[in-house]
Amino acid sequence: MSTQTGDESAPGTLTAPPEPPVPGELPEGRFADRELSWLQFNERVLELAEDDGLPLLERVRFLAIFASNMDEFFMVRVAGLKRRIATGMAVAAASGRLPRQVLEMISIKAHELSARHAEVFARQVQPALAAEGITLVHFDQLHESEKERLHKFFRKMIFPVLTPLAVDPAHPFPYISGLSLNLAVIVRNPTTGKEHFARVKVPPLLPRFIAVDARGRPHRPEDAPDDDGFRSFVPLEDVISSFLYYLFPGMDVVEHHVFRVTRNEDLEVEEDDAENILKALEKELLRRRFGPAVRLELAGGFTPRLREMLIRELGIAEVDVYELPSPLDLTGLNLVADLERPELHYSQHVASTARGLAEVESAKPVDMFDAIRARDILLHHPYDSFSTSVQQFLSQAAADPYVLAIKQTLYRTSGDSPIVDALIDAAEAGKQVLAIVEIKARFDEEANISWARKLERAGVHVVYGIVGLKTHCKLSLVVRQEQDGLRRYCHVGTGNYNPKTARQYEDIGLLTCASDVGQDLTRLFNQLSGYAPRSKFHRLLVAPRSVRSGLLERIEREIAAAQAGRPAWVKMKVNSVVDEEIIDAFYRASMAGVPVDLVVRGISGVKAGVPGLSENIRVRSVLGRFLEHSRIYAFANEDDPEVFIGSADLMHRNLDRRVEVLVRVTDSGQVEELVNLIDLSMADTTSSWHLDTEVGGEPVWQRHYLDEDGGRLLDLHDHLMSTRRRRSTDR
Numbered sequence: 001m002s003t004q005t006g007d008e009s010a011p012g013t014l015t016a017p018p019e020p021p022v023p024g025e026l027p028e029g030r031f032a033d034r035e036l037s038w039l040q041f042n043e044r045v046l047e048l049a050e051d052d053g054l055p056l057l058e059r060v061r062f063l064a065i066f067a068s069n070m071d072e073f074f075m076v077r078v079a080g081l082k083r084r085i086a087t088g089m090a091v092a093a094a095s096g097r098l099p100r101q102v103l104e105m106i107s108i109k110a111h112e113l114s115a116r117h118a119e120v121f122a123r124q125v126q127p128a129l130a131a132e133g134i135t136l137v138h139f140d141q142l143h144e145s146e147k148e149r150l151h152k153f154f155r156k157m158i159f160p161v162l163t164p165l166a167v168d169p170a171h172p173f174p175y176i177s178g179l180s181l182n183l184a185v186i187v188r189n190p191t192t193g194k195e196h197f198a199r200v201k202v203p204p205l206l207p208r209f210i211a212v213d214a215r216g217r218p219h220r221p222e223d224a225p226d227d228d229g230f231r232s233f234v235p236l237e238d239v240i241s242s243f244l245y246y247l248f249p250g251m252d253v254v255e256h257h258v259f260r261v262t263r264n265e266d267l268e269v270e271e272d273d274a275e276n277i278l279k280a281l282e283k284e285l286l287r288r289r290f291g292p293a294v295r296l297e298l299a300g301g302f303t304p305r306l307r308e309m310l311i312r313e314l315g316i317a318e319v320d321v322y323e324l325p326s327p328l329d330l331t332g333l334n335l336v337a338d339l340e341r342p343e344l345h346y347s348q349h350v351a352s353t354a355r356g357l358a359e360v361e362s363a364k365p366v367d368m369f370d371a372i373r374a375r376d377i378l379l380h381h382p383y384d385s386f387s388t389s390v391q392q393f394l395s396q397a398a399a400d401p402y403v404l405a406i407k408q409t410l411y412r413t414s415g416d417s418p419i420v421d422a423l424i425d426a427a428e429a430g431k432q433v434l435a436i437v438e439i440k441a442r443f444d445e446e447a448n449i450s451w452a453r454k455l456e457r458a459g460v461h462v463v464y465g466i467v468g469l470k471t472h473c474k475l476s477l478v479v480r481q482e483q484d485g486l487r488r489y490c491h492v493g494t495g496n497y498n499p500k501t502a503r504q505y506e507d508i509g510l511l512t513c514a515s516d517v518g519q520d521l522t523r524l525f526n527q528l529s530g531y532a533p534r535s536k537f538h539r540l541l542v543a544p545r546s547v548r549s550g551l552l553e554r555i556e557r558e559i560a561a562a563q564a565g566r567p568a569w570v571k572m573k574v575n576s577v578v579d580e581e582i583i584d585a586f587y588r589a590s591m592a593g594v595p596v597d598l599v600v601r602g603i604s605g606v607k608a609g610v611p612g613l614s615e616n617i618r619v620r621s622v623l624g625r626f627l628e629h630s631r632i633y634a635f636a637n638e639d640d641p642e643v644f645i646g647s648a649d650l651m652h653r654n655l656d657r658r659v660e661v662l663v664r665v666t667d668s669g670q671v672e673e674l675v676n677l678i679d680l681s682m683a684d685t686t687s688s689w690h691l692d693t694e695v696g697g698e699p700v701w702q703r704h705y706l707d708e709d710g711g712r713l714l715d716l717h718d719h720l721m722s723t724r725r726r727r728s729t730d731r
Contacts, residue, residue, distance in 0.1 A: 026584055026587055026588075026613070027613065028096065029095070029096055029697060030583075030584075030587065030607060030610075030613060031094040031095050031096075031578075031580060031583060031605045031606075031607070032095060032604060032605050032606065032607055032698075032699045033093060033095040033097060033102060033105070033605075034093065034094070034095075034578050034603055034605060035077050035078075035081070035102055035106055036102070036105055036106065036109065037578075037602075037603045037604050037605065037699070038073060038077065038602065038603050039073070039106065039109045039110065039113065040699075040700075040701050041601070041602045041603060041621070042066055042069045042070060042073070042113065043113055043701075044621060044623050044689055044701060044703070045062055045065055045066045045069065045623065046062070046063075046066050046113065046116060046117055046120065047703055048062040048623060048624070049062035049063045049066060049117075049120050049125065050120055050124065051705075052124070052128075053712060055343075055344050055345050055346055056125070056128055056129065056132060056344045057336070057337050057339060057341060057344040057345050058337070058344075058345060058346055058625075059125055059128075060125060060129070060333050060336050060337040061333075061334065061337040063117065063120065063121055063125060063330055063333050064330060064331050064332070064333040064334045064337060066113075066117055066330075067117065067329065067330040067331045067333075068331045070110070070113075070114070070117075071179060071262060071331065073110075074110075074262045074294050074295045075178070075262060075263065075264065075265040075294070076265070078103070078106060078294050078295070079263075079264035079265070079291065079292075079294045081099045081102060081103050081106075082103070082264070082292075082294060083264065084099050085099050085100055085103070094578070094580050094605065095605075104319075107319045107320070110322075111322060114322050114324060115324070117330070118324045118325050118330075121330060121333075122325060129336070132341070132344060133231075134231055134232075134233075134336065134339065134341075135231075135232045135233070136209065136232075136233050136234075136235070136327070136336075137232050137233070137234060138234070138235075138238055139234055139238050139239055139241075139242040140242070142212065142232070142234070146212045146232070149212065150210065150212065150234065150239055150242075151243070153210070153239075154239055154240070154242075154243050154246075155243075155246075157206070158203070158206065158236075158239065158240060159243070159246055159247075161203045161206070162200060162201075162203070162240065162247060163200075163201065164185070164198050164199070164200050164247045164248065165198060165199045165200075165201075166196060166197070166198045167196070167197045167198065167199070173313040174199050176199070176261045176293075176314065177201075177261075177263075178261060178262060178263035178265055178291070179260065179261075179262060179263075179329075180201055180202065180204060180260065180261070181201075181202035181204075181236075181237055181258060181259075181260055181328060181329055182199055182200065182201050182202065182258070182259050182260065182261075183199065183200040183201075183202065183237060183240060183241060183244075183256050183257070183258060184197070184199060184256065184257050184258075184259055184302075184306055184310065185197070185198045185199070185200060185244060185248070185253065185255075185256045186198075186253075186254040186255045186256070186306065187248045187251040187252060187253055187254060188251065188252045188254050189251060189252075190250075190251070190252055195254060196251075197306075197309065198247075198248070200240065200244070200247060202236055202237045202240060202258075203236075206236055207236065207335060208235070208236055208329070208331075208332025208335055209233035209234065209235055209236065209332055209335050209336065210233065210234045210235075210236055210239055211231045211232070211233055212231070212232045212233070212234060231339065233335075233336060235326070235327040235332075237258050237327070238326075238327075241256050241258075244256060255303065255306070257298065257299055257301055257302050257306065258298075258299040258326060258327075258328055259296065259297060259298050259299065259302075259310060259328075260296075260297040260328050260329055261293050261295070261296055261297075261314060262293070262294050262295035262296075262297075263291040263292065263293055263294060264291030264292050264294055265291055292315065293314045293315065293316045293320075294316075294320060295316075295320050295322060296310060296311065296314060296316050296320060296321045296322065297322045297324060297328050297329075298310075298321060298322070298323045298324070299323075299324065299325070299326045299327075299328055300323060300324065300325050300326065302323070307321075346625055349382070349625075349721055351381070351382050351383060351384060351385035351386070351387075351388075351503070351724075352383070352384065352385060352724050352725070352727070353366075353384070353385055353388040353389070354377060354378075354379050354380075354384035354385070354388070354389050355377075355384075355727065356371055356374070356375060356377040357371050357377060357388060357389055357392075358388070365388065365392055365396070366392075367396075368392055368393045368396045368397075368489075368511075369396070369400070369480065369489060369513075371511075372393075372489055372511050372512065372513050373487075373513055375667070376510060376511065376512040376514065376665075376666070376667050376670065377389075377510070377511040377512070378508070378509075378510055378665065378667070378670040378673065378674075379493075379508065379509040379510070379511065380506075380507075380508055380630075380677075380720075381495065381502050381505065381506065381507045381508075381509070382502060382503050382504065382505070382506065382626060383720050383721060383723075383724040384724070386499055386502035386503070387418075387499060389509070389511070390419075390476075390491055390493070390497065390502075390509060390511075391418055391419065391422075391499060393476070393478070393489070393491060393511065394406070394408075394418075394419055394422040394423070394476060394478075395418065395422045397422070397426065397478040397480075397489070398422040398423070398425040398426035398429065398431070399425070399429075400480065402480050402481045402482065403426070403431060403478055403479070403480045403481075404431060404432065404479050404480065404481055404486075405431060405432035405433070405434070405477075405478070405479040406423065406426050406431060406432075406433050406434070406476070406477070406478050406479075407433075407434040407436075407475075407476070407477040407479075407521070407525045408423060408433075408434065408435050408436070408475070408476050408477075408497070409435075409436045409438070409471055409473055409474060409475045409476075409497075409528075410435055410436065410437050410438065410497060411438045411471070411472055411474070411496050411497075412496040412498055412501075417451075417497070417498065417499060418499060419497045419498075419499070420451050420454070420455065423435055423455060423458075423460055424454070424455065424458040424460065427455075427458045427459040427460045428458060428459065432461075433459070433460045433461065434460070434461045434463065434525065434529055435452075435455050435460050435461070435462050435463070436463050436464075436471050436525070436528050436529065437452040437455070437462055437463070437464060438464070438470055438471045438472065452464075461529070463528060463529045466527075466528065466659065468657070469544065469657060469658055469659050470653075470657065470658045470659070471528060471658070471659045472647050472648075472654065472658040472659060472660055473492075473524075473542075473646070473647045473658075473659050473660050473661035474491075474492065474493040474494065474495060474496065474497065474509075474646075474647050474661075475490070475491070475492055475493075475521055475524070475525075475661060476490065476491040476497075477489075477490055477518070477521040477522065477525060478490075487513055487518075488513065488515075488517075488518030488519075488521070488522065489511070489512075489513045489518075490510075490511070490512050490513065490514075490517050490518055490521050491509055491510065491511050492509065492510050492512075492517070492521075492540075492645070492646065492661060492663040493507060493508065493509035493510070493645075493647070494507045494508050494509065494629060494630040494631050494645055494646060494647055495507030495508075495509070495629050495630070504626055504627055505626065505627045505629040506626045506627060506628050506629050506630055506717075507629050507630050508630040508632065508645050508674070509645075510645060510663055510665060514539070514666075516538040516539045517538075517539050517540070517663060519538065520537045520538055520539055520540040521540075523535040523536070523537065524537070524540065524542060524661070528659065539663055539664045539666070540661055540662065540663055540664075541644065541646070541661070541662040542659070542660070542661055542662075543648055543654060543655050543656070543658060543659065543660035543661075544655060544656050544657065544658070544659075544660075547646075547648050547654075547655055547660055547662055548579070548581065548582070548655040548656075550662070551582065551585075551633060551650075552581070552582070552585055554570075554633075554635045554637075554642065555570055555582075555585040555586070555588075555589055555594075555635075556585070557635070557637070558570055558589060558594050558635055558636060559588060559589050559592045559594055561594075561636065561638055562589075562592045562593045562594045563592055563593075566638050567636050567638055567639050568593075568594045568595075568636050568638075569594060569595045569596070569597070569635075569636045570586070570589055570594060570595070570596045570597070570634070570635055570636075571596075571597045571598075571632075571634040571635075571675060571678045571679070571682075572597070572598050572599070572631075572632065572633050572634065572650075572678070573598075573599040573628075573630060573631060573632040573677070573678050573681065574598070574599070574600055574601075574631050574649050574650055575600070575601045575602050575603075575628070575629065575631070575649045576600065576601075576602045576603040576604070576649045576650065576651050577598060577600055577603070577604055577605060577606060577649070577650040577651075578603055578604075578605040578650065578651050578652070579605075579650045579651055579652055579655055580605070582650045582655075583605055583606050583650075586598075586606060586614070586617055587613055587614055587617075589616070590613065590614045590615060590616040590617045591612070591613065591616075593616060594616060595616050595618075596616060596617045596618070597618050597620075597678060597679075597682045598617065598618070598619045598620070599619075599620050599621070599622060599628075599678055599681040599682060600619055600620070600621055600691075601621060601622065601623065601627075601628040601629070602621075603651075604619055604621075604691060604699070606619055606691070606699075607693045607697070607699050608691045608692065608693060608699070609691075609692055609693050610693050610697075614693075618682060618690075618691075619690070619691035620681060620682050620686075620688045620689065620690060620691070621688060621689040621691070621701065622681050622686070622687075622688050622689075622716050623689070624687075624715060624716065624717050625715075625717040625718075626717050630645065631645065631646055631647065631648060631649060631662075632644070632645055632674050632677070632678060633645075633646075633662060634671075634674065634675050634678060641671050641672075641675055642664065642671075643664070643665045643670075643671045643674050643675065644662040644663060644664050644665070645662065645663060645665060645674070646660065646661050646662030646663055647660050647661060647662075648660035648661075648662060680716065680719070681716060683714075684704070685707075685713055685714055686713060686714045686716055687704065687705040687712065687713040687714060687715055687716070688703075688704060688705075688716075689701045689702065689703050689704070690702050690704055
């Protein structure tokens, strides 16, 4: 079936998605709540931290990831709900609940998970670390020699940075920056007996945990090797608390406690009224620093009057207060997780060069253009090396004298990215270079602005996409002069052009010089950089115009096939699925007897296994060593499977408010490989979480990782790594 889209009689612009059809007769309450589903996702991350079958320092990492995820959840999702309530936009969610109801349910679940997170660290992980000679201790638990060392460190490296801020008639309550650790201090004047409040900010640029030499500590294993892997760590705020008398000489320190504030840090850029998106975003970034507080974390032990004062001054509700044991902010555990203790980590993974790029391993890089001309190359990161594929493709394009132009989308990348360097090299070599930079990528805005300007200074044509839409697609187009004319080489991927995250994110990409893909990308880049409202595409589905309609058309085709007694199925792998129209199509397919298999890493608005609605829908979630990030859309197509890969998730923002691209994979072997990947993820023999629906109608995730004999089920990531190693060895 052709994927050509567009209508000569319609404007066909990216900014005008078609009107959705009226949904069929389906029951109320058929959608799961988005925010609660996200909390269930983070609960799955927490379950990995609880798993004593995983390497210890990886469990520490999952604790840090959980904490970081919760921070972002409050900064964006909870903040968004509060804003809707405050502005009177309290429209019911797809689940039928009003924002206020959702907030109440979030509060209950978030408090439960936060307490569980702290308990996992204190009761499970921290003792296990101590057994391995890695301890987190309080200052007063250290040996005198260690205390003296930290005393000197404090005076030299910490004290000069600290700024105590008093609160009295001449000093108003200070601004508390989001996610900062703070000490609330009560001091007393010994002469007058009067007490005063002061706030001390824990410097965010200093290490969260201070490492001290653990040699000679009584709990250190006697047979432990003498290396830097055996450490004691003291929380930075604990060190500061121990020397508060330096900050308040002549005063008595009565009490001190640690607290942390989370603020609304979502951005609202009014692009339609902005003369320059870049300047508008810079202005909004300044405003974001002063967003309202949405969560207050208190270390245990706060006195009632101090607690009440913070709540009052921060303007926060009681339900948004989280009292937790010390230490707060366990995102800092990444420092511990980074310790060089190989036996406490996953075994080392070395990515291999993708099949088709190095049939015989060689120190000399393959000629990327020869390899791509030979056949389409399917990449699966991090099992296939990013550096010897995508990075090498762009580096060779920058250096190749026959390459005339490079066009590239950039959503998130590292500051020292070789991708950015390659584009700069190409521009300086006189090639036409276009970079579509999405400066509105959440929490990467400042970094993106910085290297966008770096590109501009080098002569790269930098465009900030289309007003009102984020450019989220992952595309590269290289135009090369060859003997038989111009040839276009393309990369379409599911992940960002970021060499660092490519080592941890599971993503898929396609390298091709197929003329239809080259033509499609040329037209799309012209839309992104100029004006091309009537563009049509052959092998691409492009949001916001045709991804939704293209997927719905194919689901309906499977429904018709099933009703006619022909083979039919739908198999998808995504990060999130919350779009009601797509979910309703899944329900109609299930009711028509079409098996629907969904691999969903994060949020799922689908309720699986509901009688009369979704008996034929199965939903699985795979979490583990790598972050599952690829998107695959597969359809039976009457035993001639049709498969797409791309950047789009099944969310309103992806389908309606972003430029997204799905490309059809046409090589039969690659189609089979992608379908098999979904099947393996869905298999009962693979470790995963299964989505079920309780009698009360609420979705619940159950972890399946042990077989009937108590053995562990197949770990998908381990299996794929070993498969790649065998393939590399067989070359």
